Amino acid sequence: MDKFMLIDGNSIIYRAFFAMQQPMTTSAGLHTNAVYGFTNMLLRVLEEHKPTHVMVAFDAGKITFRHSSYEEYKGGRQKTPPELSEQFPLLKDLLTAFGISHYQLEGYEADDIIGTLSLQAEQKGCEVLVLSGDKDMLQLASEHVRIALTRKGVSEIEQYGPAEVEERYGLTPAQIIDLKGLMGDASDNIPGIPGVGEKTALKLLHQFGTVESVLENTDQLKGKMKEKIETHADDARLSKELATIFREVPFDASWDSMKYEGIQAATAVTALQKLEFKSILQRLNLSDVAAHPDATLDELNADAESHVAPMEDLKVTMLDEQHVSELEAVLNTVDVVHVESHGDNPHHAELVGVLFGTPEEYYFLTPDVLKSDAATAIRSWLADDSIPKQGHDLHRADLVLFWDDIAFAGAAFDIQIAAYLLDPTESGQSLSALASKYGLPVLSEDDSVFGKGAKYKVPEQDVLSQHLARKAATIRQLVPLQRDQLEQNEMTPLFSDLEMPLSRILADMEKQGVAVNTDELRALGKEFEQQISKLVAHIYELAGTEFNLNSPKQLGEILFDRLGLPVKKKTKTGYSTSADVLEELAPYHDVVQYILTYRQLAKLQSTYVEGLLKEIHPKSGKVHTYFRQTITATGRLSSQFPNLQNIPIRLEEGRKLRKVFVPSQQGWSMLSADYSQIELRVLAHISDDAGLKDAFVHDMDIHTKTAMDVFGVAQEQVDSNMRRSAKAVNFGIVYGISDYGLSQNLGITRKEAGDFINQYFDVFQGVRRYMDDIVDEAKQHGYVKTMLERRRYLPEIRSSNFNLRSFAERTAMNTPIQGTAADIIKLAMVHMDRALNEHGLKSRMLLQVHDELVFEVPADELEQMKTLVPQVMQDALELSVPLKADVSYGANWYEAK
DNA sequence: ATTTTCACG
């Protein structure tokens, strides 16, 4: 017998929305929580009831036939929140992908469509199940029509037939209409009789049976109730009419179109991926879906239970020295490598083991075995640049192996880099997180296999090798999925021609390291130390007490409680003692200036002198930073252990630290080249602003030029203050300007800052247009792009929260600029690496500091490098304005300024 | 583990 399931789409999606209040969005910022709740419920009921026909009905249009008899019908109702209304089309698309029919008809509500269909189905001899969250539906219950009402959001379902309705209310299904006629329904703005709630209504109906009968027999009632019912008799009749589901909707969908033969797996998976429903996808085996595109989910599930091997069955061979040849024999089929290591700093991390994966089998080698004579061929394979390798964080693998004297080359597809490009803000880039993101079989977190922090322990070898094999299996399955997505996003060149080659270049730079003159560094430390101890004594004396100068809390107590200085700013935990606050306090008390100087020197001492000494590698005597390629939201690199991208330069005291960074060989020089105003040049290109472009084409001083245009004066009339202001505006423009930010920076009022910005935009109209357009673009697509198609998703650009939205808007303005600048210097690095090789130069690229490249150069290459480096940098990418790079060199990084 | 401060582009 046919079994028809009718779903009240509006009712269920509303309930799902309000039940799941935690926000849930796709990376592009579409809200999906209601669709998610709906889908989970749908899959559950389909599984449980196995219907032959399914139809989801929706309301259509704002005006229904009910409005003609009662204009205020559904009046006063809260407007559907936009976070929910944007989910209706998503749900309908998903249903289509599932192969489930949905229907709506102008002028009718979902109730009416369901009422009509349930009647027709029943007359055809079908069993009908109606799914809704609305009690009104109970009026449809009959011998062959059961009503399933959701409870607790949509997580539970309660079924009603006529018997259950009788049991619950003591009424027949038809009397449900009368019930509502008397008690009304606030949510639909159906009046009912004031003062009559469920209790009274039920009592009346048990006594009289129908609304009409109640109204005819008011003489049997007495007191207030009699009065109210008599005065609101018409309301009761109207309410009953409104509550009655119309069961003769002119329906033109065919019976066959509602047939349900299981969810089409292939289209369903695509749709679920689009919605990023990880946990739902996780339950499906994607490789099976790919193999059987025409199958339904049920068929695949049945299939999976019968013969797909569970993860436990991965075939892993642990190879000792005697059996390494087994791997040698299949090396040409190895398609995944995973290097497991322990420790955050890859230059000091311990090699735990290496896993080689072929599609058939996995092989695990301990570090000892890999380093043994027996594994020479394996090591040659690892070192062979012409053999492409796939893995997760191969950059780290390369470094870890390097310090164990094992060469690695040929990284072709790094899924960590791919994941970063696909969404640079996604923090969870662990392999396990990626597995769940893509709905692959669950992979244990490293923390749970190894333990966290001090509890880290390498497990038994069978557990270890099994875990690593699962990682390898995950990598193998991920590669084609990411490859497709990169291709779809037109990011394949960015990935293959820029980021992958760069990852090897970075590893080379890091292995090379930078030599540090430790004697000089220690001498600087001594100098700082002497100044610091004098300052501390002085400060204690002026404060009248000793305290921990490094504690903002204690310092705050001294300054504001003990010395009674005015409080300018507070943090969430107490007084702010940041430098800008202290600057303001300096006139009030002599101690403040000493504290500022102390802060400055203490920073240099702890972070740079002591910090740097700690990072000198015992094996090389150099510092080897670790450039991270998958951290920043904009595409920039970051640098760790130590951070060599924030070595002091702005103040002379700190700048001296650059003297300790020296060439690693006698007679060599440090050479540094930096882009001049790269971000503003990028802005000139992207915004196509005539004035800005003109300024760069003529290589003018951009801040002076800005001052001339904004203040409307000649070059000679620009004083240092005007130039300073113009410079601040230019910075602000790049950051995504706000009047508040500029006012803070320049110490002017917000209004003055705002006027200033307006003047700027009046002159640079192309820039204004760019800022407007890019925010619109971000709102429309949910992401912004750099010139090389690097993306950043900005889900909060559609937020109703002003702060979140404003932040996203500034980010939309800044990211294409900062990100394109990052693209450009990365391109320059790839070109530079090639140029050094092609020219057979011994010079080495050592550091990248966002707009600067640092090299060490032998004396006989100095002349050539002085022209080659800026040339390559300037030609990295062609813009509508020239790029400019300045070069300098000297005996150390300080001299190369 | 989080907060505050400060170094850089």
Add this chain to the structure above:
DNA sequence: ACGTACGTGAAAATG
């Protein structure tokens, strides 16, 4: 009215 300039990492104190 809201309360920020964009992007990072490290050290120290403190919860």
